[in-house]
Amino acid sequence: MSAFSRIAQSPGLAVPVLLLWTLGWALASAEEPADDVRKGRALYVSQQCWQCHGHEGQGGVAGNRIAPTRYPYEAFARLVRFTNLMPAYSPKVLSDEQLRLIYAYVRSMPEPPPLEEIPELDFD
Amino acid sequence: MKPDNQPHPAPSDREEPARVNRRDFLSSAMAAGLAATGAGAAGKASARQAADNAQAPGALPPTAAQEAMESEIPHGYSADQAREYFVRNPGSDFMLDVIRRLGLEYIATNPGSSFRGLQESIVNYGGNQAPELLTCVHEEQAAAMAHGYYKVSGKPMGVLCHGTVGLQHASMAVYNAWCDRAPMILLAGNHLEATERRAGVEWSHSAQDCVRVIRDYIKWDDMPLSLQHYAESMARALKIAMTPPAGPVAVVLDGHLQEAEAGNQRLSLFSVSVNQPPTGNEAAVAEAARWLLEAESPVIVADLMARDQEGVERLVALAEALQAPVVNQFGRMNFPNTHYLSQGSTAVAQADVVLGLELFDVWGVINTVRDRVHRDSVRKARPDARVISIGSNDLFTKSNYQNFQRFYPSDLSIAGDAQATLPMLTDAVLSGMRPARRATNAAREARWREAHSLARAQALDEARYGWNASPVSTARLYAELWNVVKDRDWALVSDDGAQSRWARRLWPIDRHYQYIGRSGGAGLGYGAPAAIGAALAHRAEGRFAVNVQKDGDLMYTPGAFWTAAYHRIPLLTVTHNNQGYHQEFMHLQRMAARRQRGIDSSWRVGNELRNPDIDFSRMAGAMGVWGEGPITDPDDLGPALARAAEVVDGGEPAFVDVRCQPR
Ligand SMILES: Cc1ncc(C[n+]2csc(CCOP(=O)(O)OP(=O)(O)O)c2C)c(N)n1
Numbered sequence: 001m002s003a004f005s006r007i008a009q010s011p012g013l014a015v016p017v018l019l020l021w022t023l024g025w026a027l028a029s030a031e032e033p034a035d036d037v038r039k040g041r042a043l044y045v046s047q048q049c050w051q052c053h054g055h056e057g058q059g060g061v062a063g064n065r066i067a068p069t070r071y072p073y074e075a076f077a078r079l080v081r082f083t084n085l086m087p088a089y090s091p092k093v094l095s096d097e098q099l100r101l102i103y104a105y106v107r108s109m110p111e112p113p114p115l116e117e118i119p120e121l122d123f124d
Numbered sequence: 125m126k127p128d129n130q131p132h133p134a135p136s137d138r139e140e141p142a143r144v145n146r147r148d149f150l151s152s153a154m155a156a157g158l159a160a161t162g163a164g165a166a167g168k169a170s171a172r173q174a175a176d177n178a179q180a181p182g183a184l185p186p187t188a189a190q191e192a193m194e195s196e197i198p199h200g201y202s203a204d205q206a207r208e209y210f211v212r213n214p215g216s217d218f219m220l221d222v223i224r225r226l227g228l229e230y231i232a233t234n235p236g237s238s239f240r241g242l243q244e245s246i247v248n249y250g251g252n253q254a255p256e257l258l259t260c261v262h263e264e265q266a267a268a269m270a271h272g273y274y275k276v277s278g279k280p281m282g283v284l285c286h287g288t289v290g291l292q293h294a295s296m297a298v299y300n301a302w303c304d305r306a307p308m309i310l311l312a313g314n315h316l317e318a319t320e321r322r323a324g325v326e327w328s329h330s331a332q333d334c335v336r337v338i339r340d341y342i343k344w345d346d347m348p349l350s351l352q353h354y355a356e357s358m359a360r361a362l363k364i365a366m367t368p369p370a371g372p373v374a375v376v377l378d379g380h381l382q383e384a385e386a387g388n389q390r391l392s393l394f395s396v397s398v399n400q401p402p403t404g405n406e407a408a409v410a411e412a413a414r415w416l417l418e419a420e421s422p423v424i425v426a427d428l429m430a431r432d433q434e435g436v437e438r439l440v441a442l443a444e445a446l447q448a449p450v451v452n453q454f455g456r457m458n459f460p461n462t463h464y465l466s467q468g469s470t471a472v473a474q475a476d477v478v479l480g481l482e483l484f485d486v487w488g489v490i491n492t493v494r495d496r497v498h499r500d501s502v503r504k505a506r507p508d509a510r511v512i513s514i515g516s517n518d519l520f521t522k523s524n525y526q527n528f529q530r531f532y533p534s535d536l537s538i539a540g541d542a543q544a545t546l547p548m549l550t551d552a553v554l555s556g557m558r559p560a561r562r563a564t565n566a567a568r569e570a571r572w573r574e575a576h577s578l579a580r581a582q583a584l585d586e587a588r589y590g591w592n593a594s595p596v597s598t599a600r601l602y603a604e605l606w607n608v609v610k611d612r613d614w615a616l617v618s619d620d621g622a623q624s625r626w627a628r629r630l631w632p633i634d635r636h637y638q639y640i641g642r643s644g645g646a647g648l649g650y651g652a653p654a655a656i657g658a659a660l661a662h663r664a665e666g667r668f669a670v671n672v673q674k675d676g677d678l679m680y681t682p683g684a685f686w687t688a689a690y691h692r693i694p695l696l697t698v699t700h701n702n703q704g705y706h707q708e709f710m711h712l713q714r715m716a717a718r719r720q721r722g723i724d725s726s727w728r729v730g731n732e733l734r735n736p737d738i739d740f741s742r743m744a745g746a747m748g749v750w751g752e753g754p755i756t757d758p759d760d761l762g763p764a765l766a767r768a769a770e771v772v773d774g775g776e777p778a779f780v781d782v783r784c785q786p787r
């Protein structure tokens with residue numbers, strides 16, 4: 001299911017999240033400080049994001065792909081705190097600052113190689 | 125439309141008189157009981173065997189001279205002494221004749237004295253051929269092997285074990301088979317007559333009712349008290365096991381009956397005519413066809429449906445007639461994922477009519493329960509969607525174990541075997557289709573073609589993410605494996621659910637035998653032995669079998685490797701080794717988040733399989749299986765798989781341990 005349709009299914013979230021998404025799109029390409037990325041990586045592991053989203057945020061049956069992220073921070077944070085199928089992380093277990101660092105890490109993840117450069121995926 | 129071409133059996137339950145100790149006569153006169161039993165390759169081998177037997181010189185009744193020789197008292201013994209020491213016609217020889225008559229080709233076993241009589245008959249009297257004993261190092265593995273073997277061959281295997289400790293061990297694998305509708309015949313040794321028991325262990329290994337431990341999840345059982353009773357119960361057991369919904373059955377082999385002199389009783393053997401699968405009610409099927417034709421957007425969902433390639437082709441015929449998408453839940457390989465009408469489960473959301481075929485869980489196709497504090501259910505289908513179900517679930521069920529899933533009040537419910545009912549339904553659809561409806565087919569086709577190629581492109585695109593990751597991504601695992609299997613006649617003998625379904629998403633799967641579904645009851649320990657049982661069936665067809673094996677699951681039944689090596693069963697096993705019980709990590713995390721306690725380091729407790737890390741390739745090697753790994757660098761994977769594949773091509777099992785991403 002796409003993020004859009006999932007958000008649209010939670011009526012309370014649809015409007016604010018979509019607004020933030022559109023507004024934040026332009027901002028979501030800045031470079032993240034290396035130190036934040038390092039700390040964020042550690043939190044991504046200790047907060048168990050990898051369990052469902054994979055060590056590279058690649059996603060799978062247990063959670064969708066979250067990296068590289070298309071979301072501005074506000075939308076990303078909302079999706080972690082107010083969830084549909086994912087366990088909700090309250091600020092008590094994951095502070096705003098920690099979540100921001102995780103976000104920095106997720107944003108720093110590079111695009112994978114293009115299909116043309118992966119002969120093993122040349123199925124057809 | 126092709127007729128339901130279940131192979132045609134011998135005339136029903138033919139009874140044939142026989143006298144015990146006509147060994148050659150009996151074994152050669154054996155008819156192909158199992159030629160009648162159902163799927164695909166099922167018939168062929170036993171039919172062949174029956175033909176061979178008919179040619180055998182021993183097909184003549186024994187001569188008087190032979191008879192005299194057999195009754196001769198061994199030199200130097202008095203008649204009384206001979207009676208004390210020797211048995212001329214052990215009951216278990218006749219028991220074996222019955223098994224052969226029914227056509228069981230293999231019996232998976234872990235030896236036990238409660239059936240030493242039959243074991244000796246199988247190896248000496250029967251020459252360990254059809255049935256051949258498969259040595260298993262745990263009864264659970266024996267039952268899981270039978271489970272996997274059936275799903276490929278369409279034939280039941282015997283599982284021979286102690287009625288007490290053996291069935292206790294076998295029980296979880298029997299439960300998986302029950303949930304997955306896989307027949308097998310459990311043969312349980314027991315000593316009922318108390319005064320005949322040897323002191324000590326034989327008492328501990330006897331029970332009044334040894335099948336009780338598994339009775340909640342088998343279809344039928346009996347404890348025959350005479351050889352004729354046994355012959356009839358075995359024939360009945362086979363019939364019941366194979367009738368949809370198929371499932372395990374058990375027959376107790378009394379120890380005394382096996383070992384005692386059978387004398388010159390007149391005993392009858394049976395050729396079993398296995399039931400043709402029941403079709404749904406004709407009027408109801410016609411009504412279903414009308415609903416499907418009226419529907420703007422009908423969707424077909426299939427789960428434990430196809431028994432063989434014929435089942436796949438029948439579903440293709442129906443889907444194409446309607447130009448309706450098929451959501452294959454892959455309980456069996458029901459529909460080619462290469463076909464444009466093969467669609468993801470989200471297709472259900474827009475359906476106005478849903479046709480469910482042998483669904484394990486009808487309710488779960490229409491609804492879902494969210495795993496939150498309040499387990500609210502959410503309808504996934506449209507509120508006005510009508511549901512037709514065709515399946516054999518209601519034809520046989522039991523109460524205690526709840527694998528029947530939540531009740532869903534289908535709008536039109538048809539009890540019958542879906543594969544057998546499909547031709548009738550497709551005929552009704554084709555004959556009821558008006559020109560105006562037919563004219564919409566082109567647009568429907570275009571829509572689903574586009575959706576199919578979009579989904580294909582998306583799957584390939586998604587597979588790139590984490591491509592160079594270490595541990596290896598599950599997409600990469602399957603992409604690298606594809607390179608190994610694509611030029612071979614391959615068959616996957618495991619389920620890809622824990623690997624984010626990458627086999628279904630990436631590999632072109634169009635043959636029934638290429639995918640065998642899941643364990644059924646989600647009881648762990650199924651993977652390795654079921655894969656080996658399936659690979660045994662593939663060996664007969666010269667296919668290249670592959671098992672993607674979860675690490676936790678493997679640790680329940682690792683001894684199955686030894687069985688694969690001993691019996692030289694070619695199989696490539698590759699681990700999805702995420703170093704733990706990953707499913708349970710996720711549950712623990714959910715609980716901790718819900719309780720706002722965090723989980724910084726506690727996540728490992730009870731869940732990890734590290735420190736010490738399990739050296740799986742050495743474990744495989746210790747049991748005679750060629751092994752490599754652990755592979756951590758994804759670039760090392762392709763070459764390792766290629767080396768392993770060569771071993772498998774040489775007719776042996778091979779193993780590659782791969783440290784993988786969790787899902
Ligand atoms: C016999 C049995 N015991 C326990 C469970 C509970 N259980 C479900 S999934 C799971 C983890 C399995 O680990 P593994 O096979 O390695 O798969 P993973 O989730 O790690 O991919 C466990 C313990 C079960 N299903 N069956």
Ligand SMILES: [Mg+2]
Nearest residue numbers: 675676704706
């Ligand atoms: Mg695991």
